[in-house]
Amino acid sequence: MTAYALYLHIPFCRRRCSYCDFNTYTTLGDLQADYVAALAREIELVGARGGRPPVHTLFFGGGTPSLLTLPQVAALLAAARAAFAVDAAAEITMEANPGTVDETYLAGVRALGVNRLSFGVQSALPGELALLGREHDFAAAVAAVDAARAAGFDNLNLDLIYGLPGQTVADWQRTLDAVLPIGVEHISLYCLTIEPGTPLQRALHHGTINAPDPDTAADQYEIACTALAAAGFDHYEISNWARPGRECRHNVVYWRNEPYLGLGAGAHGSAGGYRYQVVRQPRTYIRRMDGDPQPLTADARDSSPVTRHSSLATPFPLSPAVAAHHRVDDDEAMSDTAITQLRLLSEGLDLDGFALRFGRPFDEVYGDTVRQLVGWDLLRRRDGRLLLTDKGRFLSNQVFYRFV
Numbered sequence: 001m002t003a004y005a006l007y008l009h010i011p012f013c014r015r016r017c018s019y020c021d022f023n024t025y026t027t028l029g030d031l032q033a034d035y036v037a038a039l040a041r042e043i044e045l046v047g048a049r050g051g052r053p054p055v056h057t058l059f060f061g062g063g064t065p066s067l068l069t070l071p072q073v074a075a076l077l078a079a080a081r082a083a084f085a086v087d088a089a090a091e092i093t094m095e096a097n098p099g100t101v102d103e104t105y106l107a108g109v110r111a112l113g114v115n116r117l118s119f120g121v122q123s124a125l126p127g128e129l130a131l132l133g134r135e136h137d138f139a140a141a142v143a144a145v146d147a148a149r150a151a152g153f154d155n156l157n158l159d160l161i162y163g164l165p166g167q168t169v170a171d172w173q174r175t176l177d178a179v180l181p182i183g184v185e186h187i188s189l190y191c192l193t194i195e196p197g198t199p200l201q202r203a204l205h206h207g208t209i210n211a212p213d214p215d216t217a218a219d220q221y222e223i224a225c226t227a228l229a230a231a232g233f234d235h236y237e238i239s240n241w242a243r244p245g246r247e248c249r250h251n252v253v254y255w256r257n258e259p260y261l262g263l264g265a266g267a268h269g270s271a272g273g274y275r276y277q278v279v280r281q282p283r284t285y286i287r288r289m290d291g292d293p294q295p296l297t298a299d300a301r302d303s304s305p306v307t308r309h310s311s312l313a314t315p316f317p318l319s320p321a322v323a324a325h326h327r328v329d330d331d332e333a334m335s336d337t338a339i340t341q342l343r344l345l346s347e348g349l350d351l352d353g354f355a356l357r358f359g360r361p362f363d364e365v366y367g368d369t370v371r372q373l374v375g376w377d378l379l380r381r382r383d384g385r386l387l388l389t390d391k392g393r394f395l396s397n398q399v400f401y402r403f404v
């Protein structure tokens with residue numbers, strides 16, 4: 001039976017960060033109990049319709065999942081374990097914001113089975129944290145890591161953002177110098193994108209901030225690569241570094257383009273040869289899960305062959321909260337697989353796996369493109385795999401574009 005990565009979306013935050021366009025809300029806290037009950041129902045329904053399939057990773061994402069109370073975390077994990085065969089060694093991650101957690105809370109979620117935490121730290125500099133609208137300071141981030149260690153966590157990620165308006169290479173180096181001695185197992189780096197409709201975009205429009213400089217961001221990425229390698233991290237994905245064996249198993253599922261189930265408002269999933277998105281608004285989500293007990297679509301129950309993708313061979317029943325879905329054809333699946341697997345820098349694209357999954361050798365589909373990119377020293381072959389070169393990782397978007 002297909003094993004899944006399970007993502008649970010928690011769409012609540014105490015305050016909106018200036019760059020954030022995620023599906024999260026700061027004024028719907030009074031809905032949290034109803035939302036958790038609806039999410040537990042969705043878990044129960046999807047697991048039952050799928051025949052209690054195996055789950056090997058579980059991820060509480062948001063939003064700020066650490067705003068859940070301990071009984072709410074317990075209820076969601078109990079629902080997941082009842083509805084799915086959650087592996088005893090499953091990686092169970094919770095995203096958390098510094099300032100929302102203390103040792104007592106973290107010991108509680110650890111006792112419930114959460115075994116990995118991902119903290120949104122973003123910067124060590126007060127001015128940058130203020131620009132980003134973060135509600136914590138760097139001392140709170142350090143305190144959160146200390147509390148997590150005291151609570152028994154040995155697998156921690158920190159998120160950082162570079163490419164900020166006005167951020168110099170020296171500023172970024174100060175953040176790296178402050179963060180690396182903390183000694184976590186995993187670091188994720190995001191280059192800021194100024195999204196439409198965000199306070200940062202309005203500030204840019206009104207001229208109160210300058211647009212970030214892409215050349216500075218490229219230099220910042222390069223010094224981060226050097227600093228993280230010197231600190232003993234493997235650069236295993238374009239934006240992610242881990243101590244050996246501490247890669248994020250949940251996210252690796254996305255990058256291998258393997259099946260995952262996203263539940264909760266606005267979550268995405270890819271299963272049974274379909275991609276789908278759950279309705280975004282929490283109130284609508286709760287109403288949907290309170291209402292129609294019937295399976296969503298005839299299309300999703302379609303018993304016709306769902307292509308020959310071996311890992312996507314089971315049509316998966318969707319919940320009543322799914323707002324949109326489409327069947328993934330071979331062209332889309334092959335392109336997605338090429339792009340996502342090439343993001344995995346140390347693993348790369350598995351050429352035999354590709355041929356097995358799609359019934360066509362990779363070079364038959366993309367031979368001309370690969371020859372060109374190898375000729376430009378952007379891709380290389382190694383042991384039956386195709387990988388980005390050092391040059392290719394800096395120009396990865398140019399490489400990926402050619403597989404679309």
Ligand code: SF4
Binds near residue numbers: 012013016021024097
């Ligand atoms: S904590 Fe995360 S999800 Fe919440 S507003 Fe900030 S960036 Fe968005």
